[in-house]
Amino acid sequence: MTVTAPTPAPATEVSKSSGTRLVDRVFKMRELAILVVFLVMIAITQAGNSQFLSEQGIKDLLLNATILVLVATGQSLVVITRNVDLSVGSTLGITAYAAGTYLNGGGNPVVAIALAVLLGIGVGLLNGLLVSLGQVPALVVTLGTMYIIRGVDSIWVGSSQITAADLPGGFVDFGSGGISAVPYLALIALAVLIATAYYLKHFGSGRELYALGSNPEAARLAGIPVRKRTLVAYTFCGALAGLAGAMYLARFGNVDSGTGTGYELTVVSAVVVGGVVFTGGSGSVYGAALGALLLTSINGVLPALGVSSVWVLAINGILLLLAIAVDRVVALRVASALKKRNARHA
């Protein structure tokens, strides 16, 4: 919508706000769509099984979603920079075990959580350094660290395991407690989510993550410290995986060497279903959180409807493909809408 007439035509308010709205609407729509699918699914399930939305039912749903929301939030930051972190499952497993071992030895719960987060930060730093320094794709690097951490975990844990009985009662109570139907853990995750979203939108370094994923070469030319930002994204992702590990421990009380195996793929699915584009540069953590909520609730819904849980994976896969297809269609639509608005007349 440019006018290149000799006299600058005053930009009308209408065209300005319509531009904003178009773009905003698409993103809101994306998040709204997931929300609607989620609500419809819940409604159907509730109609088929009135026990589903009992206080305990809601609480379970939220508790199950909480951990995935946390890890997906961290993963979003990495994906926005056009990278990926496949080591989050292993990180969650090892941090949960570390915190559990510490508590088992009579440690303080707060210190245990800090320990898990610090360990996560360490892993994140390692990933970030490898990805930003080596010219190796993130997929390969984090696949490597995923196996390394899992390997270390297996050697360390062996065939032993942590059970709820090994943990202080207060810690376990905190993990399952809450304010009526809302678990404490969900509140923590929500706080992290809101803070992250605020950071991404309102702080220069947050916007630079988007810039980085959108066009790495241009980011370099714009003087954005590419390595530093990549490092920050991975470190944050690692920290949240660590926090999620501590929460996992509090929630389930049960950790062994296999904890978190394969979790990274669920996380990546949640992020993509939530509209964070895999090629970087766009998407929001709210979307990712909604994606996480949707994926976890399917796990809960199917049994409630009497469907065998063997279907869960297939349905997750279908959702993923559906999300990608929708993104593609929306992208094409937006592109052609923008094209039309390019023509400086209508």
Next chain:
Amino acid sequence: MTHPSDTGPAPVLALKDISKSFGAVRALRGVSLELFPGEVHALAGENGAGKSTLIKTLAGVHRPDSGQVLLDGEPVVFHGPGDARDAGIAVIYQEPTLFPDLSIAENIFMGRQPRRALGRIDHKATHTATAALMQRLGVDLDPDRPARGLSIADQQIVEIAKALSFDARVLIMDEPTAALTGSEVARLFGVVRTLREQGAAVLFISHRLEEIFEICRRVTTLRDGAWIASEPVEGMTEDDLVRRMVGRDLDELYPKQDVEPGEVALSVRRLTREGVFTDVSFEVRCGEIVGLAGLVGAGRTEVARAVFGIDRWDAGEVEVQGHRLTNGAPSTAMAAGLALVPEDRRAQGLVMDMSIERNIGLTGLRTTVKAGLMDRGAERSRSLDWAVKLQVKYARIADTVNTLSGGNQQKVVLAKWLATGPKVLIVDEPTRGIDVGTKAEVHRLLSQLAADGVAVLMISSDLPEVLGMADRVLVMHEGRLTAEIPRSEATEETVMAAATGRAAA
């Protein structure tokens, strides 16, 4: 040839004896340059002469192999583009470097957004400042729309706005006008003059020599990476400048052959794409070169894209040599003998990290495939052939395209499409970023193609080129064809009048 330091104050920025090689390619060989406050300085040279490399050295993108960069007389080392920016150097690179997912406002202020308390971004101020910049440049781009899908000219304008957005002491512009038409260029020059009066130093690159004479005070010429001269523009003629750049006198720039037009090769009837262009009808005959002129955004590129089948049209029809084309199907268009050289070489014309050879070979896959396998030998010889014809400057034909200079990339795009042996050739800004010598070469080539019976539709923002090469000039204004002017009546005035809608009534 005056010695630069004769003139008044000390240079803000200077290069001393800079050399830079990429592998075996010596892009710069002992180049020196001084930029003074309040001067617009031109950098001239053929494609691949090293202009962009020099700029990237000033901007901290490349580290020189030897030599010094001096800021206010003090040697500095820029470790990255950020350092140069902090020193007050704003750069417009030859290829737009935008973030497609982010809004125009964010693109402009990335890394230095206005802040509120606690270091938070002031989104409102960012928006307002962007709107003000757009006003200043006389364009009406919505600050909140994403950069994705902007035309090359609009991308260029965002780049210009970006460079203007901080009060730079040094403004470096690598072919900012290559995609712009007269009125946008006039706007830009207005802004540049203001900056000059405020004491900024401007380094300006353009292959449109008349622009250098219009706005620059001194010009530095490079040839094959070597410094040739730094001298005042006043008193020079275009021929002088060309001689410095090329090292010899130039043949005629517009070698148009007179050809008796044959039968209709391309016929476009009442073509409409809603909201983009309306009711466009024209014919191009064998042997004819038809120019398509108009302001940026008039819909020229969009018509070409629709004709070729990249975008769908909503009404109308297109025929190539009597064959109706299918709506939205480039493959049938290609089969009918249509070729389109697109304006955006990076996005549409080239696979940047593939070799020159393979890029030229891409369009010929059908002819160079034998029994389902690629005939690499045939591909290579065909590619070499065209690379030589267009004088592409490269080290090895197996080098990737992204190591070429901008103008040489453009030649590869041309080669790729000419290699298909089209009956109807649509060229969108065929000489964007191409130096005068090669421009003449491209013109001769187009003229020769026409003489061989090819119908050529040439979209160009370079008005002298349209006037010099076209048998007929079609002019578009706001999505409609507003005039068809025969060669004998086409002048700068008649075309501009139709393009700005003054004659449309």
